[in-house]
Amino acid sequence: MPSLKNIETEAPPEQPARAVFDTGFYILALSALAAGVLVVVLKGWDRALEIAQDEMMFMAVLAPKIAAGMFIAATLPLLLPRDKVAIWIGRESGMRGLLLAAFAGAAIPGGPAMTFPLAASFGLVGADVGAIMAFVSSWALLSLNRTLIWEFSFLPVDLVWWRVLLCLPFPILIGLAARAVFGGRDA
Structure with a gap:
């Protein structure tokens, strides 16, 4: 039978501080920027703006789903x-x-x-x-x-x-x- 810690009397371990922007973010941001520049060079500003508008609409549709997922992630540990x-x-x-x-x-x-x-x-x-x-x-x-x-x-x-x-x-x-x-x- 596994022994469990007494979680009511012992505080959870401190989580290390994490940077808001880490290496993965910078790699992703540079990749997106390079792709955007490539689209402008190869297809022009009109196509780049059209793609940016489509992606903003996609983010608007996706944002409520991400918010619901984050709500679940925040409340499930309490339940x-x-x-x-x-x-x-x-x-x-x-x-x-x-x-x-x-x-x-x-x-x-x-x-x-x-x-x-x-x-x-x-x-x-x-x-x-x-x-x-x-x-x-x-x-x-x-x-x-x-x-x-x-x-x-x-x-x-x-x-x-x-x-x-x-x-x-x-x-x-x-x-x-x-x-x-x-x-x-x-x-």
């Missing part, structure tokens, strides 16, 4: 009991935790604006890195929503079944690899 989450998908959950996380990842509907904040909130309430990786990779590889609605509608049935069968072990393998690399620590 989920940390000790139960730690038992089910925490460091000591073993293979059962990876299977449960993989099943949840495959079953959850929605896109990345829902899945990634949900995965982050699982990490805040006691899930280990392996379970989070199994959850996210299962969502990416085995999403029932995508498989049932899109793949079976447009692709040959045998192709879909082969894809699912070939992808089936990967969320567990990815979770095991993450536990090996990160030592099974909490997210």
Whole structure:
């Protein structure tokens, strides 16, 4: 039986301060700027402005979804009991935790604006890195929503079944690899 910390009397560990703009942001910003300059040079200002307007409309549509995902990520840790989450998908959950996380990842509907904040909130309430990786990779590889609605509608049935069968072990393998690399620590 795993022993759990007394979370009511022990304060959570201090999180290190993170820079608002990190290296990844600068790489992305420079790549976008270079692509914009390339469009202006090759296609002209009119095409660059048309693309910028389309992307602003896309961001306006996407912003509420991101806000909802962030709301879920902020409130879910307040609703989920940390000790139960730690038992089910925490460091000591073993293979059962990876299977449960993989099943949840495959079953959850929605896109990345829902899945990634949900995965982050699982990490805040006691899930280990392996379970989070199994959850996210299962969502990416085995999403029932995508498989049932899109793949079976447009692709040959045998192709879909082969894809699912070939992808089936990967969320567990990815979770095991993450536990090996990160030592099974909490997210």
